[in-house]
Amino acid sequence: MGPIIKQTAISEMEAAIDAVSHELSKLRTGRASAGMLDHIIVETGGVKMPLNRMAVVSVLDPKTLSVTPYNPNALKELEKAIVSSPLGLNPKPDGERLITAIPPMTKEHMQAVCKVVSKSAEDVKQRIRRARQKALDTIKKSVPKKSEGKDKDKNKAKAVSGFSADDAKRLEKEVEELTKKYSKSAEELCKAKEKEITSS
Numbered sequence: 712m713g714p715i716i717k718q719t720a721i722s723e724m725e726a727a728i729d730a731v732s733h734e735l736s737k738l739r740t741g742r743a744s745a746g747m748l749d750h751i752i753v754e755t756g757g758v759k760m761p762l763n764r765m766a767v768v769s770v771l772d773p774k775t776l777s778v779t780p781y782n783p784n785a786l787k788e789l790e791k792a793i794v795s796s797p798l799g800l801n802p803k804p805d806g807e808r809l810i811t812a813i814p815p816m817t818k819e820h821m822q823a824v825c826k827v828v829s830k831s832a833e834d835v836k837q838r839i840r841r842a843r844q845k846a847l848d849t850i851k852k853s854v855p856k857k858s859e860g861k862d863k864d865k866n867k868a869k870a871v872s873g874f875s876a877d878d879a880k881r882l883e884k885e886v887e888e889l890t891k892k893y894s895k896s897a898e899e900l901c902k903a904k905e906k907e908i909t910s911s
Contacts, residue, residue, distance in 0.1 A: 716849050716886075717885060724839050726838075728893060730835070730838075731831050731835040731901070735828065737750045739816070741813060745776070747798065749763045751792050751798075752792065753792040762789065765789065776813065778808060778809040783807045786804060786808075799814065800812075821909060825908055828901050831901060832897060832898065843887070
């Protein structure tokens with residue numbers, strides 16, 4: 712039972728870190744990043760698809776992205792989708808691909824993006840705390856309650872289904888350590904993103 716509770720908490724905390732990492736990769740900084748176009752939806756032939764399923768996005772240099780569609784006929788639709796996105800990009804056709812220059816960020820945009828990063832940091836910490844609380848609640852429910860009187864058989868049955876108070880204390884300590892570890896990872900991830908934004 713103990714390893715299952717711990718593994719569930721780890722899975723939920725890792726999922727929170729993965730989600731925030733994915734969110735942060737979408738934010739536009741002054742540097743080119745292949746993931747920054749992932750969330751753009753392209754409409755082609757009446758079908759809506761994520762850009763990353765229609766084209767290969769590669770970084771040519773810190774300020775330039777190249778977008779090469781799998782189907783060259785979709786170039787116009789890709790261009791339209793990138794221009795319509797809130798990223799403020801203006802791609803230029805170059806043969807069978809689009810060249811997208813990443814404009815320098817204004818002070819206002821920098822501040823706005825930093826606010827989004829701060830909110831993402833708070834959201835991920837809340838998810839980690841929820842996973843912690845869930846694990847601690849499960850541990851509490853699994854500890855056998857001391858029975859009144861001398862009914863040893865009942866007590867034995869409860870001890871088999873749960874685990875001892877010492878096991879519970881040890882597991883609670885491990886969950887607290889996991890919470891600290893993943894909260895620190897989330898903080899470092901967001902601080903690195905803020906640094907990338909303000910130094911671009």
